Amino acid sequence: MKDPVQFNTTSDYVYHQLRNQIITKKLRAGQRLPEITLAKQLEVSRTPVREALRRLANEGMVQLIPNGGARLLAPTKEEIVGTYEVRDYLERLAVKKAASRITPLQICRLEEQIELEEKSFQERDLESYLEVNNSFHRIIAEASGNIILADYIDNVLSRTYVFLVFYETFFDFQTNPSLDEHRAILKALSDHDEDLSVKLMEDHLSLSLKGLAP
Structure with a gap:
């Protein structure tokens, strides 16, 4: 086992190792995840591997197949398009409401997320980048003043997070178009x-969908 000391349990260690391999695309969408093989690779027993796979399944990254082991999720094009259709509807509503309600503090928080987004892109830290990106959209949802709407958006962001992990290719580029799109949205909200x-959010999500290639 490598560097397990920083983790509370062996299961936690396995979870972070597998999640890192997913984020860095060392494991691919649809790939089988045999418990025995993973246990040997990580020098642990099968029990923490099984627990880690359940945790990843709860996050929507892994599919547990009855009597068939586990495999990474492989979202279809139809599932991705359908999810983005819902996300577009919810986020256009949220940004519309936020435009008239957003506070100076929320504006400052959005500015901070953009700075962090730029930093994580430069460092090619995909996990940090995706977390910051989601935070930007959650702050707007919060600014809408509708906690039910914000809750629905949080749910759909979790779903699209998985799509981005598996299929997003923006790190293949030298510049990040999402940054300018977020800056434009922030300016309109300010x-x-x-x-x-609303128009900028619609365009932003449309471009995000086009960047996915299952």
Whole structure:
């Protein structure tokens, strides 16, 4: 076992090792995850591997097959398009409401997320980048003032997070188009421009969907 000391349990260690391999695309969508093989690779017993796979399944990254082991999720194009259709509807509503309600503090928090997003992109830290990106959208949902809407958006962000982990290719580019899109949305929100905020969010999500290639 390598560097297990920093983790509370062996299961926690296995979980982080597997999650890192997924994030860095060392493991691919649809790939089988045999417990015996993983246990040998990580120098642990099968029990913590099984527990880690259950945890990843709860996050939507792994599919547990009855009497068939586990494999990484392989979302279909139809599932991705359907999820983005829902996300587009919810986030356009959220940004519309946020445009008239957003506070100076929430504006500052969005500015901070953009700075962190730029840093994580430069460092090619995909996991950090995706977390920061989701935080940007969660703050807007929060600014809508509708906690039910924010809860639905949080759920759909978790789903699209998995798609981005498996299929996003923006680290193949030298610059990140999402940064400018987020800056434009922030400017529209700061100006309390409802129509422009909605249009920019719609365009942003449309481009995000196009960047996925299952």
